[in-house]
Amino acid sequence: MLVSQASSHGVELREGSRLRPIYDERGTFLGNDVVPMGWYAKGPDGGKAATADVVRKAMTPAPVDTIEEWLAELSVITARRAEDEFTGALRVDAYSRRLAGYPADVVKAALFDSKWKFWPTWAELAEVCDKAVAKRKAMAAALDGKDAARAASMAGEEHPERVSATRAAEIMAAAGFKPRTFGGEA
Template identity: 50%
Template sequence: MPSYQVATACAIAGTDEQRQAALADLTKFMTPAPVRNIEGWLAELSVITAGRGKEGFDAELMLNAYSARLSEYPADVVRHALLKHSWKWFPTWAELETVCKAKAGPRKHMIAALSQPAPDPEQTRRPPTQEEKERISALIAEQFPNVPQAWRDRAAEEATKGDCMTDPANPTGETA
């Protein structure tokens, strides 16, 4: 059985202006095809595949049902599903929907991510000052008076290792 990848999420970065521009562009790529085009592509598909030899009212009903559903997807996705994707038999709606969802999914995830407010910037971290190290050591000694001094020193050393401190007044590290 063939397999394919499906987008499940999208992470976005950039300024508000860049995000808005990308959202506007992606929204344009979600434009559906005119129903007449979809009907033409369905007619072409019915000629190049086996099965579904419907006529009259049944053919018109099928054409309307498929066209209405396919008009919910971007034009290029529908055209791909109907004419570029290889079908031996005329596809069921479930088969077409699977192809359309897989092709349109990444765009929908990008639009959803771009529509969300920008995340807060990460806090900038810095190494602790000597005064902060001493305060942390004192706090550890106060909280754990019955623990051997060597263990308390090791705990204070571990707690103050690397860039572990943030400034509450300036969490993002921005300079004025």
């Protein structure tokens, strides 16, 4: 959704990635894994500013009382150990204060889209929320120009280190390497 909103402001917002080879314990190549390398934004400054506003709005947290309602609902649909009223109120207060630092949709998704069999620990919830909000934070940094070096490198050629076969042969010859063929020397 945020990428399409960027496009409507004339901004290309793109996530960069690189391939990382995967090998088993014997060194056999198993394939590649896509590793995200961050986001970059390309377009007019006005469009970037407007898109940054949209991203910031998408970071708006829910009111604490709404989060407390969601936590109360979660407590009814998950298994948890018996506790007294004070401990329950303390748990809801501690979780709601921490969850108030995340966007509303991220909190609601973390609580209800994940199929919690038992009441989640704070570490479990924080992991889900952090993963969901990381992309938005990276987008905001790209739009604000805070990651300019990475953006510049990603906006350039796809494979700047590639050279033609002729140029590679010239480099090798200049370094003193002599090409060999299966039938002897070239």
